[in-house]
Amino acid sequence: MLFYTGLFFLVIAVSLDGFGVGITYGMRKILVPLSALFTIMCCSGIIVLAAMSIGSALSSFISPEVAKTIGGSILIFLGLFSLYNIIRPRQENASDESSQNYLTAVLSTPDKADLDQSGSITSHEALLLGAALALDAFGAGLGASMLGYAPILTAFLIAFMSGLFVFCGIRIGIVLSKTRQLQKMTFVPPLLLIALGIFNIL
Structure with a gap:
């Protein structure tokens, strides 16, 4: 039971970024058609499957014990790295923005995925957005x-x-205004990953 509980929380942690993106799109009234939503889902699934095949x-x-330690350490590292990116001050000047990885920029400012501003x-x-969401995945x-x-x-x-999560986020974003409570949700995915990594190592 604990094994599948861990899987459940892992799936939530990896997928929760899409909820925040969906809320942003909903509040800015950016439409995400079902075909685009399906593309995002395929990106996440294919990238995770490829990563797990490599793993x-x-x-x-290597031995199961070492593999377990490495796997847990990877989750902890991902969580700490994501937490660092959230906590560190955001640079406002244009030179910093131009040097920023574009996929990461899409996650921090989701409407950048709408290239044609339509x-x-x-x-x-959607392929770009799906790749951005699958970075952690x-x-x-x-x-x-x-x-x-x-x-x-x-x-x-x-x-x-x-x-x-993207679909639900859009629906919620349509009816909700931007609040500090919603911004605090960005800390949930990295903290879940760190907790899962520690749990699996111990």
Whole structure:
């Protein structure tokens, strides 16, 4: 039971960024068609499956105990790195923005994915957004495979939850104004990843 509880929280932690993105889109009235939502889901699922396949291959060369430690450490590192990116002061000047990784910029300012400023996310823009949302998913998938989670099940659950969170976020964003309470939710995914990593190592 604890094994599947850990899987549940891992899926939530990896997919929760999509909820914040969805809220931002909802509040700014940026439309995300079902085709774009499906593209986002496919991106997350494929990247997680690829990462877990790599992790499974690597784990076959090391002992289960070492694989478990490495997997947990990866989750902790991802959580700390995400936490650092949230806490560190945001640079306002243009030179810093130009040097920023574009996929990371999409997550911090989601409307940047709407390249043509049409107010609607097209299929190729959804591919960009899906890749941005899957950045954390790759590392988490690598760690999850070393912890013994099934690649196909994990990839499917993350793909499904990514789409569901974006969809629900959009609906909530339409009726909610921007509040400090919503901003605090950005701390939840990294803290979940850190907790999961520690739990699996211990």
